[in-house]
Amino acid sequence: MIKGYSLVQDLKSLINNPKYSDIEILCEDKKILYGSRSILAARSEVFEGLFYNGMKETYEKQVSFPTINSSVMEIILEYIYTGSIKDEYLTKDNIIEVFQAADYFQLENIKNFITKIIISILERNYTKNYLPELLTKIVNNTILSGDSHILLDLLVKAVAIMPLNKIEFDQLSIAAFKTILLYKYEENGPFMTSEYEVLRYGAILAAQQVSDDAFNTLMELLPKLEEIKDSNWKENEIITNHQKISEELEPLIEFIDFDKIDAEILSDIIEPLNIIPTEIFLNTYRRRARLNIAEIQETSHNFIDYVWDETVCGSKITVEENGKVANTKIDCKFQDIKSKVIFEDKGIFEWDVIIEGSIKDEYLTKDNIIEVFQAADYFQLENIKNFITKIIISILERNYTKNYLPELLTKIVNNTILSGDSHILLDLLVKAVAIMPLNKIEFDQLSIAAFKTILLYKYEENGPFMTSEYEVLRYGAILAAQQVSDDAFNTLMELLPKLEEIKDSNWKENEIITNHQKISEELEPLIEFIDFDKIDAEILSDIIEPLNIIPTEIFLNTYRRRARLNIAEIQETSHNFIDYVWDETVCGSKITVEENGKVANTKIDCKFQDIKSKVIFEDKGIFEWDVIIEGTNFYCVGLCTPLESNFVYEITKSLANKWILCSDGNCYDNSDYRREMSYCIPFKSSTIVTVHLDMSVKACAFTVNGIKYPTVKLWNDLPSRLCPLVILSYPGRARIQLHLQNFFTEFLF
Template sequence: MKESYETKISFPKINSAGMEIILKYVYTGSIKKEYLTKDNIIEAFYAADYFQLPDLQDFIIKVIKNSLEKNHSENYLPELLSKFAGEIPLLEDNILLNLLVEMVANISLNTIEFGRLSIAGLQYLLSCTYEKETLFATSEYEAFRYCAILAAKQVSNDAFKTLMERLPTLEQIKQLGNSVQVENNLFTDHQKVAKELEPLVEFIDFRLIQGQVLVDIIEPLKIVPDKIILNAYRYNTKLINSGKNYTRGVPISSCSNCVWDELACGSNLIIEDNGKVVYAPNWLNSYESVRANTILENKGVFEWDIIFEKTCTSICVGVCASENFNYEEHAKDQPTGWVLGRGGHCANFQNRITYCPPFDDGTKVTVHLDMNKKTCAFTVDGTKYPEVSGWNNLPSKLYPVDLELLINNPKYSDIEILCKDEKKLYGYRIILAARSKVFDELLYNKIEKQISFSTINSYNMIEAYNAANYFQLLILRDFIIKTIKKFFKPPEFLSKLVEIIQRNSIYFIEIGRLSIKALQYLLFCTYEKEIPFATPEYEVFRYSAILAAKQVSNDAYNSVIKHLPTLEQTENSIQVENKIIVDHQKIAKELEPLIEYIDFRRIKKAQFDFIEQLKIIPAEIIQHNSESIDLNLKNIRGIPIYRIKESELYWDESARGSGLIIENNGKVVRASRSSSISPMGSVRAKVILENNGIYEWDVIIEKECTRYSVGVCDSEKFNYGVFAGDQPNAVLDSYGLYLINFGTTKITVHLDMNKRTCVFTIDGTMYSEVSTCNNLSSKLYPVASLYYPGRFRIQSHQKRI
């Protein structure tokens, strides 16, 4: 320390409130928590940081945590965050600032009065949670709503009132439904509001706002740049009906529609007040349980309150799984129940721990269920306790009661459902309304005993998909899509199942099965994306042009087919006929919605000559293409799925075991029974697999044998005279052999040279990546091993849709 004789020192960055705390702490080595208030605590923390007093900093953090956890309803978090962001330099990894952001993120912005959270504080909250997997309690639309209204408040009272009227809450939008009035007239000072909003807009993820809200409510205000709105439209179009979350990070759900379930209740318990209250009769001398109607199965955090209006000797609250759960017994005594009892103990079957002090009549318990971490915590009368130790593997889903009994027996229903095929099904109003917004609107305040759906069948996969869309049951719809992928290939689903189409060459889809709209959607979703794609860009254009011509006339259709050869034909020196085709202008018009999603840079000049002479694409594309053809680009977009030509796919005579015979121009290999040589061995194909992309080929088992294998191999040190399955596991790595054993008729190998992984489809069923095949060599060959009398044929994989 340098000696100084000054009688006055100045700290221009430290105010007196913070300095007083520092002096008291320095003199005594401690500080009373009463000295810390909402008016000086931020300055005190900054001063402690300035004077490098980490113990004081830790004490301040502890005081803030304890104070806020005990006073959830009257906390001053927004003011603290505003003060920190507005007055204190924003330091990286500031523990107090991070704590404030985390705790404010757990509060719904709808509950924070305008003026408590400053523009600077709100900006920091949004920037710290933008595209982060952190807890966040406010939907993205309502985050935008809060920002816009707060920005308007900085401009004028009129602007503030206007946006309060024109930006309803999500709850208000839900109540108004289709009756939401859209005002397209500009409001006063909209440009000034947009200016105030600028520092916040970049940290709002408009992709997480429903498309209809963007169109009807946000865009007409003209306070968000058009480019941002357009990008959100494009993103929402790509993910139409995807069932995505509309809240950033890890959403926090309040379970607002939660009621007690009469179908999952002890036989003697009584439910009343529209499902909100449950109680046991005075004479009941045994324990019974009841669960709520809400199924907690998605990722996120769920929170709900239980008010103990009157307690008894043994009462508890928590979560349960409906499978193997007995509602005629106490939840704490069952392995499928996880509960907190009034004595302050947490229990799950035989496991019991002390968690909090006992509680009595009037106590409010909040349950915090984290389905990401599969953990549970409780808040008792405002004091939040930590996650219950040992409860870290809760079930991922809670299922309802016996479905067949429920939907086919009127005894267990209070509503009859009549379908278009005249079959009657049965439902329970509370369950239907809780799971589907459409059911909720149909049944709300209605007394009818029957509802009829003239467009929905009682069964059938396609009807189920349409019904899931109708009732907005996104998880069910996604499950149907998954099932269709596995078992069905109907063309009606092509526009929805982009992934299936992109992985298979559209060359094999008959013209007419795929609509212009569906093709546009396919090309839009795969344009400049790093995802698997099987069709060369020239063939994409050719299919698009022929499909467009088919919409015009048969003559136009035949003319385009005649003048646009296949990719394989263009490589055989075909003469380009420089002749304008029939109805070329009409074809160009039909082709317009597809052109912008075709990457002409990937089409070689030799093939582009065929395209240019048709006069069906704009001249500027031709001019631009002649200047920007990228020789480094592959001719297939995304991650190419290579269709190995039949002429290149055959077994290699120079790389086979001596007990194998190759015939049929290299397409077939069989094991010999000659006594002079072993009737078995391995063989590789001639084709080299070394470029990035996905390679696929089929091996047909024309004649089975007792043991055989198919896969890929590295040429280095591989022994073709030995059966692959007989090589020890250590050899699998050093010799570079990766295979699968089976007993079947057709095997498709899917080799991903980008990820260096391998997948097999066996008789139409595609399996997951082989766990041991995650570091394959950069240069591989197809390989097979077989015993006598095995006979294998190798062929190109050409899956027809």
């Protein structure tokens, strides 16, 4: 990774990097992380107070945080250095600790981010998720410091609107359950569960504390409410261990309203179990007798479950997702559906209706996609803008060498008025087209103005660029000639060959062409963005200079610099963008390479053969690529050293010079005997494996089908030169490509 291109990546390379650090951070698990006092203090008042208060931390080289685990501290450090953290870093196992650490360091943005994640979990599925486990975890933490009580209140409120019969009994502790009941009882907060289900859950939870037998017995004797209603339930009898269950249940009893449980259920199912004090039944029956209550309201919740009524709707409307979604058939026109909810009491009622309109990929073409984006921007339809952004990225992922993105760039550049977020779409297209090889882009796809925009990006931002400097000049010159005449265009097409054509033949010296002055005028606005020092001297003198389309002073200055610096060889390419391809010269004999090096395929008798990429990583930086596997059930993705004399690509069990993640979920390393078991969930065919290689710290991690896994701990001795590697058997195919997802995340709305 070239320094100076991305501020975030440059700052990320400083995280836990001893080279750039002046303070050691000792964590709860005794692991030491490294940081910069100035960066930490600039981003956190707490660190400011620690390091610049004149106390011992100001002078010592180590600071200790005995309650913060190193994995949590790494997340905190990433936020402090880069200003962001990824969703996948936060799991049910660490989200509470990260919140508490963020609270300690007064990092409000992380706390807000976690709060939004919890709300989004509830929005995606409020009936089944891991929020009850988080509530249990934070309740069981006896010391709630700072704003942890805010997180506790949020989790209580969130879990209270989850139906209890959807929450597993190992997700909630009795203490956490009591906290929910306290919220329901004292604050009359929204609550989703009938009173019988509250008692049932509490009783089974209490039985679970007694024994497995007690738990299984109550699971059988206390059915869910719908099971009672759907069958003739027989009267229960007293159970063993009832006294112990009663003692465990006792702290919860005061929060249960027995008046809201059906009398028949009370007398036939609950009372015979002998786990509730008799006086409670006596008082409940007495109140009902005196008030002459025949029917009771079983549910105690004041939380309304809004669902659509499939029995009262148009014939072309269907109901899905347990009543939450009303969908339309293809011939539906203006039909109605109502909810099952009826408002009769006084009060304020609020609900959301989310209209999930959609558009199909095929509706968007190169002729309308720009206009659709601009219309969506005008009407503030962020989902459509995101959808179009993702389409553009997917076009690039499918084939970044040949597509219609240059035409889109030309179209948007030629639109003189860029309103709203259109400039974001322009930036995305510039960045996308810049990583396409120019010799794969037709000359009628890019206008001179659009081409200049790409060169400006390359020149000013040092953005990733895929084309050699000669090819840049060639493309610009032919584009300029195209503006002059067809003859000029055809002449330059003949006199300016592609770079590989020059290398493959003895090219004769060119001569001055007609119309050279007009071509020179058209080319003039592009000249300042071309680095002639990166073009071979022989090509300059024999092919370009004789055309007389470049000012003589440019050649004079270029030759003078080379003469003074005594430059024999130059770097022809200006790109800092890696083109990942497989190396057909270094692979097993049963592996073939297709699609210009992008795909490694296997012959029918191929078994566990290797192929490496042509790419060699030697510089410091972060490198990321995808390997897409098709057609095989066992394979390995990883790294190897460049070609060594003892490296074997045919069938072998040797792991010498290899570091691999296999589809069984295990990682193996350079030793034939060491492996990291269960690094990730096993995976099969049609899997995308993303490799994240950090050469600055010699560390590697993987993402499998969108799930990011931590750094492979076993690989603590990676060498300084590495290549991408895959091991395949028939009928396996492996496609390699740059990991573009992170490359374009800034453009998602």
